[in-house]
Amino acid sequence: MATVDTAVLRDRIERKREDLVELLTELIEQQSVTGHETPAQEVVASRLDSLGLEVDAWVPDADGLRDHPGFFETSSYAERGYENRPNVAATREGVGDGRSLTLSGHVDVVPVDEDEWSYDPWDATVEDGRLYGRGSNDMLGGVASILVAVEALDELDVELVGDLTVQTTIEEEDGGPGGVLSALERGYQPDAAIIAEPSGLPNIGMASAGVMYFRVTVPGRSAHAALGYAGVNAIGKATKLYRALDELDRERKSRLSYEPAVRQNPNLDGHETNLNVGVIDGGDWPSTVPSKVVLEGRIGWPPGETREEVRMEVEAAVRDVAENDEWLSEHSPEFEWFGWNAAPHELDTDEEIVRIARENAETITGGTTTFGGGSAGNDERFYNRYYDIPCPSVGPRGDNIHGADEHVEIDSLVETAQTLALTAVDWCGTAD
Incomplete structure (x- = not known):
């Protein structure tokens, strides 16, 4: 296999910093509170379409998922159903039969009490290297980093041997069965996955509550x-x-x-x-x-x-x-x-995808990885518990998740995109 010049790939993503901020700003403006995810999904689908990828958008089938041990009726499903609430996926097909990888993130965010905020929660504000807005950290920032990582690979004509799927899902904040579980049951079952939840790079999430x-x-x-x-x-x-x-x-x-x-x-x-x-x-x-x-x-x-x-x-x-x-x-x-x-889950940190992500995260940030998790529920459990697909959380640094003045560090968005791109290269392999 040919090697990819990692310095060139990292530099390309660094040069896309302004685009990353603009993309995250656009996602925040969609006000994609759980149950109203469609506008944000349209933004994602448009970016994937611009890469020439075939976009798969589908509405979850609750009846088809009902017998799965990971399924339950969420509050948003009970109130609104799944109509007009699509999941989105697109696969950048590999040139061989290498290992496949899915980069996944949810586009739904929690509601806000605007009186508590010092900033407009739906109009991103950049201040002192931070971007403020609802979902900036949990987890529209991770979604933006995924998209920029894949765009950089495309711009540099990096040919991966294995398939690389980008996937954005609904209702994670409400439990996620209509999102990641629906995607898995639709057939998106890679050899490994990464969800760009805000793990606090170089830290990596390996458990959920x-x-x-x-x-x-x-x-x-x-x-x-x-x-x-x-x-x-x-x-x-x-x-x-x-x-x-x-x-x-x-x-x-x-x-x-x-x-x-x-x-x-x-x-x-x-x-x-x-x-x-x-x-x-x-x-x-x-x-x-x-x-x-x-x-x-x-x-x-x-x-x-x-x-x-x-x-x-x-x-x-x-x-x-x-x-x-x-x-x-x-x-x-x-x-x-x-x-x-x-149900809770715990991922073995000796899994190869975790090791690769850790090495890249530490190289890019200059820090030392701490493995954490287990205090909140997240979508990684669907991969790890029910399909034996290793899936860590690898995402940006920030604060005030679900609270007033939620924000993300812009440097960490860039570092997340770089980590995801390099991990995709290492996991999927590159063609001669």
Whole structure:
């Protein structure tokens, strides 16, 4: 095989820095909150089409995925379905039968509270080497880096022996089965994959957390507040359940640990698992004893427990309160799991694709790689858990993911594109 001049390839990507910033700016402007991914996908498809690639855009088939162990109905699917929410993929075909690689990223972002922002979240702002905007770091920045990496390979006429697929997907922020899982089931099953989630280059992500949502409906009995003795306040009963869940959270934190999560973020020490009641909905009038309260929560945990084990603990905490309460023992709370239903995963860091990505990341950044992950759910689990396809996270540095003033370091976007391009060359091979 002929060798590629890595200095030339890195320099070509560096020269595309301004284009990378403009592309990321355009993606942010599409306001691609989960459920409304189409405008961002149109931007991606246009860039892929300009490379002369055949673009495959398809809408997920929930019925066809339903029997897969990684599938669940996401909140956005329940609200909007998958109509007009395409995934996009295009393959740069290799000139031989070398190993194939997919570079993947999600285009959906989370909503914003604009009052919290110092910048316009939908109009990228560049300041002190950072680019601010919703999705700049999670993970439209990674998507832009993927596209620029592939464009640089094309501009230099680098012929890869193996196929290189660019793939952008929907609803990762909501769990991802309509995205990466749909792509895998469509046949996009490479020898290895990389998702450009913001791992904090040269750091590489190698694990994800299990994540599940639950809902508890707590019954009471309505009455006029002046005749409160005739009612049962559902808020008061829900408070008992909240305290029990909070106690379970503290108990789990005391006995569960996961070193990769702490390596990635030292502040996670003692917080590798988390149980959060995020929604409390109950009551409709100050003078009425509320007859119903709904609690909705999320539990996340690192590799080491199954979903079944975690479900049993949460359900037992609610059941124990009900059995020891005079009212709830006769009027049982309704418990259900909904939305997010993701199992955790852990990738062996000795995998060759991880080694290659690490070597390139360290060479390009001059830093030392730390392997981290396990504190949040992500799409890598679909490759690693269900298809035995090694897939790390390799992406830029930034901060305030899902928060106000989310930003990404522009230098790291360039370094990510360089790392991805060189890793594609090393993995897929180049032709004589």
